[in-house]
Amino acid sequence: MNSQHFSTKERILGAAEQLFARLGFAGASLRQVTAAANVNLAAVNYHFGSKENLINEVFRRRLDELNAHRLQALEDALKRPSADLEDLLSAFIHPALDLSLDRGGGGAFVRVLARAYAEHNDALRKFLSDNYGHVMKRFHAAFAQRLPDLDKEELYWRLDIVAGALTYAMADFGVIKRKTGVTEQQHRERSAEHLIRFAAAGLRAP
Amino acid sequence: MNSQHFSTKERILGAAEQLFARLGFAGASLRQVTAAANVNLAAVNYHFGSKENLINEVFRRRLDELNAHRLQALEDALKRPSADLEDLLSAFIHPALDLSLDRGGGGAFVRVLARAYAEHNDALRKFLSDNYGHVMKRFHAAFAQRLPDLDKEELYWRLDIVAGALTYAMADFGVIKRKTGVTEQQHRERSAEHLIRFAAAGLRAP
């Protein structure tokens, strides 16, 4: 028996996340999803109404958690008066890192998220903006305070670059392969360290 | 009549590029492609054999040109003994920028390329690696010479981050919207300038 102790809805969400990451939203069929989840084909439309809505629910489940973790990490960082750029970047990056290492498919979700960016779908963008917008604003304010010489627009550009590099790195788009003897976790942590160092220097650029 | 002065093959490639960018490889059907190209449905299988091979040809057409331009720009930069990090980054980034501004659909291609990364498809990756590998090696060597204190692996990580940020920026994934009164070309040029400044500082990070 395969994960029979999870509810039908949860098993569908998990299987959908895996298959959307691997095959894309259009490429993964509901028959594949329901077979992987070990549920009946009709269960998707019964519980979620449509494939389109299933996609939204796959996002909601993870983004709510990611947003909360990022805001909490930012708050924790800001409590310490010594908090520097690297600490802020860490608050932004490490929750995504943790998610990508999460048992139960978070690793697939970061790839789904990268696909969502690639989709360029307006409805999906609005959904992401609604869920992410206020978080980005909070981070922007914190960065702005620590980079007083940077004008507002310049900072927007640079944070956008950071978000791009992070998306790319977390989704494992890059060419760098994990070496044998290095665990997935170690590989991603190193990736995060490099990213933080690089991004901090980039943000401080004259 | 719609672009009837181009050959059937060229019209198919152009229409496929646009639709793959907008809808993805799985999401765009051959019926949509052939309708947009104003050719018969069977023409794709006649001229390209299969949808899979059509996808490869869409890449080949642009990548051959992009690779040549990047190598030429690198060679030009290396001729000048004063060439610095920014010049190397420019040699890497500006050919992609030019492509994205190319009349006749290059702007769609950079989004197709970003989708290819998101696809995580092994066959496609090998295809891209075969076509890109030697170019990346040349750039790596040039960067290594100008960053003698950086060890080889560290440089790989950082160039991977640059490639990610570039892919993300060129495909217009970001949240920054073009302002009214700023042309598409100006917007992308600014994007490239910010990217170069950011990346140069990131590469020089201690």
Place this chain on the structure above:
DNA sequence: GTAGCATTCAAACGCTCGTTTTACCTACGA
């Protein structure tokens, strides 16, 4: 025990998919 509800199930709906087939057109060399 049984009524009532939520869930699961097999089957089918109409539709679109990539691909193939077969006939037709058109130009050019013999």
Place this chain on the structure above:
DNA sequence: TCGTAGGTAAAACGAGCGTTTGAATGCTAC
């Protein structure tokens, strides 16, 4: 002028798609 090869055309192929249906099942409250 005819034969032939390269290209285009409409139509059909079987398979798979998202979704819907209606019956069968399990569970809870009376």
